[in-house]
Amino acid sequence: MKFIVGLLLILCFCPLKALAFEKLTPKVSQNPFYYLKSDYAMPLLSKDEQNNRASGAKDRFFLPWSGDFRHSKDDLLWPFNAYLPGKVYGENERPREKRWFDEIYSKAHIEAFKDINAPGITIAEGSLRAFPTHDPIFLSPELSGEGYPFDYGQVSRVNPGEPIRISHFSRDNSFAYVETSFAAGWIDSRKIAYVNEGFIDRYMPLPLAVIVKDDKAVSKGNLFIFNVKIGSLFPLNEELLYDLELLVPTGKDEAGLATLEAVRLPRDFAKRWPIEFSQWNAASLIDEMMGETYGWGGMYGKRDCSATTRDFFLPFGIWLPRNSSAQAKSGTFISLEGLTPLQKEKAIKEGGTPFASILYKPGHVMLYAGSYRGRVVVFHNLWGLRTKSKGVEGRYVIGRSVLSTLDVGKDLPGIDPDGLLINAITGMTNLL
Known part of the structure; x- marks a missing residue:
């Protein structure tokens, strides 16, 4: 009897947490190949157009190796003005005190x-x-949708082999302030090395290869070097029958200069970049990314929404910025504001291209993947859906990458209609 009462209490007070994503409606196939059209092998971009896009993406990738450090001192100081003592919290859910900020400010070595x-x-x-x-x-x-895992100290995950420009080191040399092609921030100084002219002259002119499998270990013999994810780029040294030989940074010498080694990876692990932009190849990448745990800012080596779209497009030679609002401005933007849900879906199906258009709502970006029974389907990595009960806002946590309709969760008890994706999206960006 006690067991039955306890079970009823759980069902009464935790109805949302008891439901898995698979039980949300409307249900759609989680197999990305399901959404392919009959011309799935046809390229979405001509070879010349794709090579032109890839040339621009390569220039962006290597941008930190040319010219001056592009971010300003204001960028360096921005977090100290945005996050203030008593207004943000630590891992113990206690406010960060002024002393913590003073210590971090001193460590940042701003004058350097x-x-x-x-x-x-x-x-x-x-x-x-x-x-x-x-x-x-x-x-x-105490704020809905805040607290763990939304660590505002996290800017972005960075792949191994990313060209960077080093501004300076923290006062204790444990961190370096650097910029990549897509963001700036502090990185553990053990994760970086200097490069000299000889290194650049060997590394930069070679064609590139891209990783097309997620969370794979790269090793040289029995020596583990690092883990890689889809979208990681490395110079292609040689194409072999079954493997690609890539040049990868393996560490640094006593002077802090990067060391370079040739490693061989199977052809299903890495491919010459850019890969052909077809529906089939797009679905293959999505299939690799499906079900990945949500990682705010790339925490724990995982992806958030904009990292998912960025890493999806880069293998095809299409460079995107890191955050969702900037991505929405990276192509031809079509406003969906003021439209009804049916009008939005009609506009997406008529004006968008599956696997080449992204949908945007403030704070979230999704890849248009096709349709299911006439309904728009998107691929995205999302934290959750907004709920509201007796005026109190909450979240129904999904916390992974999924294929869904834009009204997924509409039948959840307590769902906030304004929080449904279809009601919140404001625009579509065509990247081709």
Whole structure:
């Protein structure tokens, strides 16, 4: 009897948490190949158009190795003005005190900004941080949709082999303030190395290869080097029958200069970049990314919504910025504001291209993947759907990458209609 009462209490008070994503409606296939059209092998871009896009993406990728450090001291100082003592919280859910900020400010060595201003490279997967610390900062856990995992100290995950420019080091040398092609922030100094002219002359002119499998270990013999994800780029040294030989940074010498080794990876692991932009290849990448745990800012080596779209498009030679609002401005934008849900779906199906258009709502971006029984289907990595009960806002957590309709969760008890994707999206961006 006690068991039955307890079970009833759980069902009464935790109805949302008891439901899995698979039980949400409307249901759609989680197999991306389901959404392919009959011309799935036809390229979405001509070879010349794709090579032109890839040339621009390659220039962006290597941008930190040319010219000056592009971010300003204001960019470096921005987090100290945006996050204030008593207004943000630590991992213990207690407010960060002024003393913590004072210590971090001193550690940031602001007066040394751009003193080094030298090219470098990441020699392992790492994270860009807003401050020179791994300590998290959260908004109040009392706020709906805040607290863990939304660490505002996390800027972005960075792949190994990313060209960077080094501004300066923290006062204790444990962090370096760097910029990549897509963001700036503090990175663990053990994850980077300097590069000299000889390194650049060997690394930069070669064609590139792209990783097309997720969370794979790269090793040289029995020596583990680093993990890679889809979208990681490395110079292609040689194409062999069954493998590609890539040049990868493996560490640094006593002077802090990057060391370089040739490693061989199977052809189903890495491909010559850019890969042909077809529906089939698009579905293959989505299939690899399906079900990945949500990772705010790339935390724990995972992806958030904009990292998912960025890493999806880069293998095809299409470069996107890192955050969702900037991505929405990276092509031909079509406003969907003021339209009814039916009008929005009609506009998407008539004006968008599956696998080549992204849908945007403030704070979230999705890839248009096709349709199911006339309904628009998107691929995205999302944290959750907004709920409301007795005026109190909450979240129904999904926390992974899925294929869904735009009104997924509409039948959930307590769902906030304004929080449904179809009601919140404001535009579509065509990238071709």
